[in-house]
Amino acid sequence: MTNEIATRDEQHTVATQQPNTLPAPAPTEGTTALMAWAQEASLAYDMAQKLAVTSFVPATLRGKPGDIAAAILAGSELGMKPMATLKSIDVIQGTPALRAHAMRAIVQRHGHEIELVESDPQHCILRGRRKDAESWQTVEWTIQRAAQMKLTDKAEWKKQPQNMLVARATGELCRLIASDALHGMAYVSEELEGTVHGEIFQPRAPLSVAALTAPAALPEPAPATEETHQVTRDDQDPANGIWDAEAAEDSVNWPETVQPGSAA
Secondary structure, three states: OHHHHHHHHHHHHHHHOOOOOOOOOOOOHHHHHHHHHHHHHHHHHHHHHHHOOOOOOOOOOOOOHHHHHHHHHHHHHOOOOHHHHHOOEEEEOOEEEEOHHHHHHHHHHOOOEEEEEEEEOOEEEEEEEOOOOOOOEEEEEEHHHHHHOOOOOOHHHHHOHHHHHHHHHHHHHHHHHHHHHHOOOOOEHHHHHOOOOOOOOOOOOOOOHHHHHOOOOOOOOOOOOOOEOOOOHHHEOOOOOOEOHHHHHHHOOOEOOOOOOOOO
């Protein structure tokens, strides 16, 4: 009898208990990777907020922690450390792009080969081949080719045509032999922006109290025009060497076409 009562109590207890919730599914490999990336993104943004006001950040990224964080994350996928990334990636009109020297470094780090065959202000020849491959890919950029694309009208092409030709050849060659190493960042900054990166600043003289408090310089008087007469010895009477006062008075500082007492 006692055992029967105990069995009924156990059955009643089980019936009144809340149904068990299903166990949480184990995270998949993709979910785990996404969570790790989200954590990395949060850390990158915290870092970007501190770096955004420093001179180590390029002018195109300065004051933009969101863009800086995105650049750091993109550089991490390419195997670059944060500070190297800030000197290697630009965000141009919303598109991230590698600088030419950084693109060559990434491709070479993967074991692919790049060689500069010829380079001058008129043409550039680069060649490269994939790791363990036998055949070489050759790319040539000439100033005539750049002119056909209306690139030579830009200021940087006029100042540094040789460097711009190398940059263009770099982007084309790296896409041919190692597009997989670039992770979709296939263009160099020089292709999108049209400039070779190297900032040169003219030194400025330091301000002083004297410079700030000095009175403004007065403008110089305008020079006399050719039509204005000047009193010369030609106004003398050649006979007696006496000044013709009336003639001199009439001619001083009056244009040829206007005389005192006459209409203009």
